[in-house]
Amino acid sequence: MLVLERLEDPHSPLKRLPFGMRGLWGPSIEAFYRRGLLEQIASQRRDESSQPRPGSMASGSQVRGPAGHFAGIAFDYSNIDSSRWTYRLPSPADTQLGSEMEHLERVLTAHALSAGVEIQRGHGVEGFESANDEITVHAGEQRVRARWLVGCDGGRSTVRKQGGFEFVGTEPEFTGYSVQVEIADPEKLRMGRHYTPTGVYTQWQPGVIAIVDFDGGAFHRTQPVTCEHVQAVLRRVSCTDVTLKALNVATTWTDRSQQATAYRKGRVLLAGDAAHIHSPLGGQGLNLGLGDAMNLGWKLAATIRGNAPDGLLDSYTTERHPIGARILDWTRAQVALMRPNRHSRALEAILRDLIDTRDGATYFAERVWGVSLRYDLGEEHPLVGRSCPDFELEDGTRLGTLLRDGNGLLLDFGRQASLQALDGLWGGPVRYVASDAKDRLGLSALLVRPDGFVAWASDTTPSPEEVTRAAARWFASREHHAL
Ligand SMILES: Cc1cc2nc3c(=O)[nH]c(=O)nc-3n(C[C@H](O)[C@H](O)[C@H](O)COP(=O)(O)OP(=O)(O)OC[C@H]3O[C@@H](n4cnc5c(N)ncnc54)[C@H](O)[C@@H]3O)c2cc1C
Known part of the structure; x- marks a missing residue:
């Protein structure tokens, strides 16, 4: 690569x-x-x-x-x-x-x-x-x-x-500025985020400021960002007559969404x-x-x-x-x-x-926080399409570490003899792990993709056919590899 x-x-x-x-x-x-x-x-x-x-x-x-x-x-x-x-x-x-x-x-x-x-x-x-x-x-x-x-x-x-x-998408409504400035009269600008009648400004640290100027995105990338310009925008948006001594770092961005x-x-x-x-x-x-x-x-x-x-x-x-x-x-x-x-x-x-x-x-x-992120994989189980919980297995191994090699996992909490027969069916891409978990959240078995998202899950003992059918959507079987 x-x-x-x-x-x-x-x-x-x-x-x-x-x-x-x-x-x-x-x-x-x-x-x-x-x-x-x-x-x-x-x-x-x-x-x-x-x-x-x-x-x-x-x-x-x-x-x-x-x-x-x-x-x-x-x-x-x-x-x-x-x-x-x-x-x-x-x-x-x-x-x-x-x-x-x-x-x-x-x-x-x-x-x-x-x-x-x-x-x-x-x-x-x-x-x-x-x-x-x-x-x-x-x-x-x-x-x-x-x-x-x-x-x-x-x-x-x-x-x-x-x-x-x-x-495709929508055009911008504002030009945003991230600047680091030296202010002659710092008492004129408050710390924190402030909505004003003309825009929004946020002073994170003294002199480190984000400004949102609702100019329709007109300024962004059309002209150099000078100290004079930033002062003019900051005065307008903060509704003060603040004076800048120097502009050390500046970048602009917009809300264009495409x-x-x-x-x-x-x-x-x-x-x-x-x-x-x-x-x-x-x-x-x-x-x-x-x-x-x-x-x-x-x-x-x-x-x-x-x-x-x-x-x-x-x-x-x-x-x-x-x-x-x-x-x-x-x-x-x-x-x-x-x-x-x-x-x-x-x-x-x-x-x-x-x-x-x-x-x-x-x-x-x-x-x-992305907790609600769920892919629509067309399966009914509420865990399918979600990031897999970080199960801790009996020996203390966590799911997160099992995924490190970039392969998928068939987790068999019930250690079902019928599922053991599937071990190796997909070759390297799926590892079969038979172990109970300290908290299995009511699950009996589940299939986890290499990206850590749940492809299939069952609260009851599944048949090998059911697992094989679910896995076929994501992983080719060993016979396929040989082709
Ligand atoms: C002020 C600000 C604050 C932000 N804060 C957050 C935040 O807190 N959390 C968050 O998730 N996101 C935040 N973002 C957004 C985030 O920074 C971007 O979404 C992210 O950096 C995009 O990453 P990228 O690799 O897709 O693109 P980029 O970061 O733009 O990287 C693209 C790379 O490709 C290279 N490149 C460009 N053209 C070519 C070419 N033709 N050939 C070869 N190389 C090329 C560039 O040099 C660059 O290294 C913020 C953005 C801004 C502006």
Whole structure:
């Protein structure tokens, strides 16, 4: 596998604190845990975190303080009723974690290199052509031939544009600014987030400010961001006459929200911002991209190895597109609340009341933390399509560590003789594990995909035929491998 990265230098002030901080939620944290990377990713933040954290889902309601927010409106840990989340078990994988982009990239780069991936920096993809089941990628003078191409090249993706993917959605309402400034009269700007009659500004740390200016996205990428311009916008949005002495770092963004209508076109696929863009409100974009990668990785690997059942690769779009669409709407709803008008302030007042209830806080935690994420796999069992609980087996082994080798699992809590006969039926891609769990949540057996999502589950003793039928959708049998 080859990664072509346009940038020569992986470092940037925008990838470091304070601007490079990214909120990671449940599914991303679980993904890192299931690939053995969580310790390394969390190590940077362990001593720095000042956020109260629930430790485990079960203990969430014993902690007080803001647990997250929607358009800046906080919901409180003490209101979250995690007992409703029937299929969650205490786990080293928490529901939220802050990580610096540069640190995250460093850990993932090392992991990719150790897995034999080649990374060529300073090689931007300029175009590609497909012929005879092969793709020729143009990167400067270089021509790279490949069987598959995955565009993970960000919001202005060359692969998406050259591949003719349809990219549809809504136009921006604002230009957002993330700036680090020196302020001559700092007493004029309050700390925290503030809705004003002209926009929203948030001062995270002294001089570290995010500004939302409802200009229809007109300024973004049209002119250089100067100190004079930032001062003018900040004065207008904060309704003060604050004076800036210097502008140290600045970047802009918008709430343009667009999504590719399909994530696959033949041998070309999209993942991350290349497939979907939206405002950073609520910190979901990176999480969405990581979810794409976990969903696509094992399916593409099985396809390349020649042991993917029919339709496996297309399930990448059918599973991930609705999740992306839901996130785009989640961010659009926040924009609607932030508009500087009386209608939005009225809506905000109602939302503040609702978010402060047990039902409200639990709902927002489910959405923000990704607890409610479920793929529609057409199966009735309520666990199917959800992230697998972190079962602890009798010998202390946890599900998260069993998934580290990237294979699927057939977990047989009842140690049923009839299921033992299935051991090896799918070769390497599915490991059969016969062991009871300390808390099996009423389950008898379940099939877990390599991405950690439950493909099939049964509360009663299943027949081998039932298991084989369910598995055939995700894994080709050993006979198929031999073909
Ligand atoms: C202010 C702000 C705060 C945010 N906070 C959060 C948060 O808290 N949580 C969260 O989940 N998300 C957050 N996001 C969103 C998140 O940063 C993005 O969704 C995420 O970085 C997208 O990752 P990506 O790899 O898909 O794209 P990118 O990060 O854009 O990476 C694309 C890579 O492809 C390279 N590239 C581009 N074109 C080419 C080419 N033609 N050939 C080769 N290489 C190319 C680029 O150099 C880059 O390295 C935030 C965004 C902003 C702006």
